Amino acid sequence: MENKIVVDSSVSLEHIGSIFEILSKVPEFAEKNAQVTGIEVLPGGLTNYNFKVTVDGVTYAVRVAGPGTNEYLDRPAEKYNAQIMSDIGINAPIIYYDEVYGHQVCKYIDDCKTLHIPDFKENAEYLSKAAKVFRKYHTCGRSFKADFNPLKETYVYINYLKEKNFAVYEGADKMLEKVEEIKAAFDKYPQELAPCHNDPLCENWLDDNKGFYLIDWEYAGNNQPMFDLGALAIEAELSPDQERFLLKEYFGRDITEKEYGLLIINRFLCDALWTYWAVLQIATGKSHDDYWPYGLNRFNRAMELVHNGALGKALAEFK
Template sequence: MSEQVTFDNSISLDHIGRIYQMIGNIPFFAEKKARINSIEVLPGGLTNSNYKVTVNNVAYAVRIAGPGTEEYLNRPAEKHAATLMAELNINAPVIWYDEKTGCQVCLYIHGKTLHIPDMQEEKYIKKAAQVFKKYHQSGKEFISRFDLLKETYSYKNLLIQKNFAFYDGAELFEQKIEEVREALEKNPPKLAPCHNDPLCENWLDDEKNFYLIDWEYCGMNDPMFDLAALCLEAELNEEQEKLLLTEYFGGELTEKQFGSLIINKFLCDALWSYWAVLQIATGKPHEEYWPYGLNRFNRAYALINDGSLDRALAAYNK
């Protein structure tokens, strides 16, 4: 099985061994008398290690889940969502999934992985809006709930328990999170199946389909969160944001719809800023995660400082 195998020298022997063990133990490959031809590193991913593994001359995407991720990620829920989305031809076909660890094997999609400049193009903004619309309105039910505020408070409380400091300005930040919570409790959004982490590198274009992969943070949520997260990840300007929303809603935007986008942008950055600091508190590199979280914290804080969040809450509460 190891004859003439090529692999990147940067891959650890531990991960090469785990990939061999994984492929060797999966019935799908055992039935085919699987032989690994090559192993390549796939870029991206803050928490997991991803590889393109060619088996019997067919390419697969193999994920080795990051240690400890099972503590805060619902792996059975991801398997359920990833399978449902594959049926809609939105996610890559799932070959095997380990519900305990989150390790998985999917069919590799031969296409273009998007990056920020790509997603800022009009054609991809429109394509993303249609993919969002397709699964948000699919009538599918995910088995998990992605409760933004609950997740945020959970990360915050874990930091308190670990006696780990957050960024300067946390008091006003937390006050505004409370104001958002009150607004959403008074007027709760209708929930839909959501991806919740649609960064540009999770979008793939093979010129036949437009895929959204990596459903780790899936769950029933306010669908506007997916749109807000993409606006942030793709660094869309206001004109591009309005194009995304117009394509998604199919008409003129209301103040409340745009206000909901601003609220969800604030919540998205708040969530991932707490998440980033929690990664450091659990042993991840400070130099990698602190600046990432600080950037998101500062961007959310800017919505407080320039009055955007207050205006959005006023529009939402009308």
């Protein structure tokens, strides 16, 4: 019987080849000579390429890792960390993981909704669900394979760009000054670490009305928990009232100004980190047109917290 494959017209021949190569390395597929009948593009992702692939009538999420990402991402650590999250029901079940390049095959969560910014901004229930997921894995009692220190990562990116004599955005000296103030505050008041996702953009959340999932753990590591909440506050474009609601749902009680200030500090730190990351992508050969505007948006948003006094007020709680 002829096997017909339905493929999105936007999927390149290169990616079709990569998908089949990845699937050929999955033992259970190879053993039964599994047949692919569909390939669809999944949304989200700047550095990787994600696809919904149907194999023998079962759907899977296949990630084709971006070229060169294994040079700055710890892929074996991601495999370890993501499996912990799968074990506690937060991440999708992992079928195959390539520890060298970071290609991945997961069970696709059928009949699920991929969330977007309006879902969080317009539905408090999703903020409450996200807060509870954060709380669940932050307090799961497990430890990830490595730490993810945003300050350390930021300095790594900065030093690399200096070595390359690569230009950053005008006013970046002020950003660096604030990064150093945050480092001093955390040196004085060390924050406890917990398993963290570190990149919980809206499209990484899935809802199938039975569970609420957070996927894509490639930046996961032990970090201070508030970084996750600050990152979601940025990605979902939350208002100050929504940020406070998120925190209240996370702690299950009223919050202190110091706790809210910690979210603001981590909002700044998150945007600063990805500002330098974006420029690093350009310095390593990625598209200027794709990454420069992305980084500039991050930079401007971070510096707004400086200009409006929110960061200064937050740091004052740690002096």
